[in-house]
Amino acid sequence: MSIWPVLDDAALPERSAAVIADIKATRNTDFINNFWRVLANDPALLERTWGSLKEVMGPGEIxxxxxxxLYVAVSIVNGCEYCIRSHTAAARAKGMSEGQLGELLAIVGMASETNRLATGLQVPVDTAFLPASCEDDGRA
Amino acid sequence: MSIWPVLDDAALPERSAAVIADIKATRNTDFINNFWRVLANDPALLERTWGSLKEVMGPGEIxxxxxxxLYVAVSIVNGCEYCIRSHTAAARAKGMSEGQLGELLAIVGMASETNRLATGLQVPVDTAFLPASCEDDGRA
Amino acid sequence: MSIWPVLDDAALPERSAAVIADIKATRNTDFINNFWRVLANDPALLERTWGSLKEVMGPGEIxxxxxxxLYVAVSIVNGCEYCIRSHTAAARAKGMSEGQLGELLAIVGMASETNRLATGLQVPVDTAFLPASCEDDGRA
Amino acid sequence: MSIWPVLDDAALPERSAAVIADIKATRNTDFINNFWRVLANDPALLERTWGSLKEVMGPGEIxxxxxxxLYVAVSIVNGCEYCIRSHTAAARAKGMSEGQLGELLAIVGMASETNRLATGLQVPVDTAFLPASCEDDGRA
Amino acid sequence: MSIWPVLDDAALPERSAAVIADIKATRNTDFINNFWRVLANDPALLERTWGSLKEVMGPGEIxxxxxxxLYVAVSIVNGCEYCIRSHTAAARAKGMSEGQLGELLAIVGMASETNRLATGLQVPVDTAFLPASCEDDGRA
Amino acid sequence: MSIWPVLDDAALPERSAAVIADIKATRNTDFINNFWRVLANDPALLERTWGSLKEVMGPGEIxxxxxxxLYVAVSIVNGCEYCIRSHTAAARAKGMSEGQLGELLAIVGMASETNRLATGLQVPVDTAFLPASCEDDGRA
Known part of the structure; x- marks a missing residue:
């Protein structure tokens, strides 16, 4: 029921097939979730999105x-069911315990609560939280 | 310029003074940021919010x-400047490197991008991401 | 510093002047806040927006x-500082006590928290909360 | 399964029937989508909403x-499935190609990504992007 | 189909059973909606959330x-279907008429519209809406 | 006052300097707005973001x-002041009239209003707006 069809391997445009093959190789699995099979209808969009995701979610300091x-938390706040389910599954596959999921949810909820309070009250930012100088703001 | 005044110690209602004292003791510092000094105008709100935050952000599995x-990521998506600045400062104080901040920002941006793509295309959730049985949905 | 200038009375286009006059008459005051003075740059937009607001916020069952x-609560969730400040001022002018403001904020925060929990956990809607029949969904 | 029933023609209150007739005439079709049939339960809401939409989406400079x-883009960011589906259908009916839909999605995703980066880093607005004078801010 | 199962009474962890019992007693009903039965998988989260809700939604000045x-309005803006349906049901149970629901919806829609206009035009806040002095901003 | 400093040309890391040079060449101007000068603190983030933007905003079917x-509309809904101001300036530079800006704002506001109504009423999607078959949803 997506806006574009979920393409199976046989229906992939050639340029998209190459990207899908790279996803399979990178993740070492033949399972390709619907998100990529729907993006595959637009090879340029698929290529750029996968290229970006591979870089952002690859090895780093976090x-x-x-x-x-972090991906799950952002997806909850943006209200994207697909993303919540797929990245919660990915986080569990990487070792997230149910206790950690509970704490993640508590933080997402709590942060949303205090975000609304700070916004609703228009709390001024403490000077302690601002850079030492304002000369770096490019307006000088 | 907040909706309620930023109360200094001398202006705190008695019930709020006790909470502020607990924040100082828990954090082992005399610095109390504006968020709490504004909430202090409503002792019940201050008491409940601090009690919750202390529990949620205290020791756990994460x-x-x-x-x-996670708090910073949620605050960016909710668009709360105060919360972005105060929790970025807190994360740095707990050891976040600038490289980690860069990765955090990249994930928040990337997740927001793919969240919009999944929503805009109405991608159906893969059965692999759903619980084994739907009998647990309370509708039976 | 708005995108369009804040027009004083002398600078109003004729069609906008008539709307501003109606706002003054309806509210029984000469004070016109910036929102309307900025919208006045586009008479059609001003006319339609004021016409709608006058109807929606006029006498009714609430x-x-x-x-x-309700306007303040929505503005907090949408993160609109201008709207938070102008409608908080309007609510106080209509009798909102500081205690009521505190409760309003508590509800906005609390609802944002549980909204995230319900979304993050993808809680299924109870049949008790759905209409008795699904035949009304226009898909039959 | 909507909160209010989807009313067929026979069930329309008289005042709503007149609006529905105008929608049919304006759009030159007998098909009325569920949004209007649900709003029809509240004639005042239906009348004002349709009047506004007819004006906003009617002939103009865009x-x-x-x-x-633009309607589709806003609906994606607000996360409204109904609106995404109905306005994507409307855009296709007005000639949107699948290539244009792909580009629209890419922009919505990309803008959401850079929006989060600019917000997360609290990038200061360049003076070049501000009006020449700040005297127009109504605070002088 | 939630991330965590909807627990019936027999499956509740002991600590969660006590909270569920308090919800039944407080609301004077044996019906417990899915939200609580899902949260019950994490007793600490359930306990804190119910404790907070009980206080926030209990007797006060509003x-x-x-x-x-207010809860319904926030839930609509946050886009939480579960919350919209459960709190609309609760509001009806407390006496909300369909006319009041229509007005509530009109305000939520109208406020979202003007919120976007004020944000899109970056309307400056009127000095009349700011506190008399800026000395209360804690930056002095 | 950004989280990271706004780097002038002399302060750019080598890898970022190359990206900045490409932005200047692509846009045929020496003016580099703060967004890029702040991202320049993280060369990988700058490189990927500019590469993506160049592709997405480059020649295509739209x-x-x-x-x-479209970028302005998304930025308004996401509530990013920096992005609203920079992309409104860019749209004007590309020929957007003030009349078109007024219509854009009207659509963003109106869409946000009807998005809230459709969400608040949980209007069911018309079968006419769904793909002809549901067999494409990848769940079969």
Whole structure:
């Protein structure tokens, strides 16, 4: 029921087939979730999106599980069911315990609550939280 | 310029003074940021919010730095400047490197991008991401 | 610093001047806040927006103070500083006490928290909350 | 399964029937989508909403297809499935190609990504992007 | 199909059973909606969330029906279907008429519209809406 | 006052300097707005973001002005002041009239209003707006 059809391997445009093959190789699995099979209808969009995701979620200074948990948190706030389910599954596959999921949810809820309070009250930012000088704001 | 005044210690209602004292003791510092000094105008709101935050951000299965980074990510998506600045400061105080901040930002941006793509295309959730049985949905 | 200038009375296009005059008459005051003075740059937009607001916020089954408090709540969730400040001022002018403001904020925060929990956990809607029949969904 | 029933023609209140007739005449079709049939339960809400939509989406300086694409973009960011599906259908009916839909999605995703980066880093607005004078801010 | 199962009474962890019992007693009903039965998988989260909700939605300066209508308004803006349906049901149970629901919806829609206009035009806040002095901003 | 400093040309890391040079060449101007000068603190983030933007906003099936207007609309809904101001400036530079800006704002506001109504009433999607078959949903 997506806006574009979910393409199976036989229906992939050639340029998209190459990207899908790279996803399979990178993730070491033949399972390709619907998100990529729908994006595959637009090879340029698929190519750029996968290229970006591969770089952003690849090795870095933040460990892989924390990266997935950040992805889940953002997806909850943006209200994207597909993303919540797929990245919660990915986080569990990377070792997230149910206790950690509970804490993640508590933080997402709590942060949303205090975000609304700070916004609703228009709390001024403490000077302690601002850079030492304002000369760096490019307006000088 | 907040909706309620930023109360200094001398102006705190008695019930709020006790909460502020607990924040100082818990955080082992005399610095109390504006958020709490504004909430202090409503002792019940201050008491409940601090009680909740203390529990949610306290020791658990997720390490303290990851908790702060999740808080920053949620605050960016909710668009709360105060919360972005205060929790970025807190995350740095807990050891977040600038490289980690860059990765956090990249994930928040990337997740927001793919969230919009999944929503805009109405991608159907893969059965692999759903619980084994639907009998648990309470509708039976 | 708005995108369009804040027009004073002398600078109003004729069609906008008539709308501004109606706002003054309806509200029984000469004070016109910036929102209307900026919209006045586009008479059609000003006319339609004021016409709508006048109808929506006018007499009805919900009392005027509750209407303003709903407006404040929505503005906090949408993160619009201008709207938070102008409608909080309007609610106070209609009798909102500081205690009521505190409760309003508590509800906005609390609802944002549980909204995230329900979304993050993808809680299924109870049949008790759905209409008795699904035959009304126009798909039959 | 909507909160209010989807009313067929026979069930329309008289005042709503007149609006529905105008929608049919304006759009030159007998097909009335569920949104209007649900709003029809509240004649005042239906009347005002349709009057506004007819004016906003009618002839102007922006061409009809671009107007529909803007509507789709906003609906994706607000996360409204109904609106995404109905306005994507409307945009296609007005000539949107699948290539244009792909580009629209890419922009919505990309803008959401850079919006989060600019917000997360609290990038200061360049003076070049501000009006020449700040005297127009109504605070002088 | 939630992320965590909907627990029936027999499956509740002991600590969660006590909370569920308090919800039944407080609401004077044996019906417990899915939200609580899902949260029950994490007793600490359930306990804190119910404790908070009980306090926030309990007796205060805002009457119970207005509190529920504020909850519905926030849930619509946050796009949480579960919350919209459960709190609309609760508001009806507390006496909300269909006419009041129509007005609530009109305000939520109208406020979202003007919120976007004020944000899109970056309308400066009128000095009349700011506190008399800026000395209360904690930056002095 | 950004989280990271606004780097002038002399302060750019080597890898970022190359990206900045490409932005200057692509846009045929020496003016580099703060967004890029702040991202320049993280060369990988700058490189990927600019590479993506260059591709997404480059020549395609949607004309350049419409692309900028879509960017503005998304930025308003996401509530990013920096992005609203920079992309409104860009749209004007590409020929957007003030009349078109007024219509864009009207659509963003109106769409947000009807998005809230459709969500608040949980209007079911018309079968006419769904793909002909549901067999494409990948769940079969």
């Amino acid at each position: 460990d892989p599980l924390t990266k997935e948990m | 390490d303290p730095l990851t908790k702060e980074m | 009392d005027p103070l509750t209407k303003e408090m | 061409d009809p297809l671009t107007k529909e694409m | 009457d119970p029906l207005t509190k529920e209508m | 004309d350049p002005l419409t692309k900028e207007m």
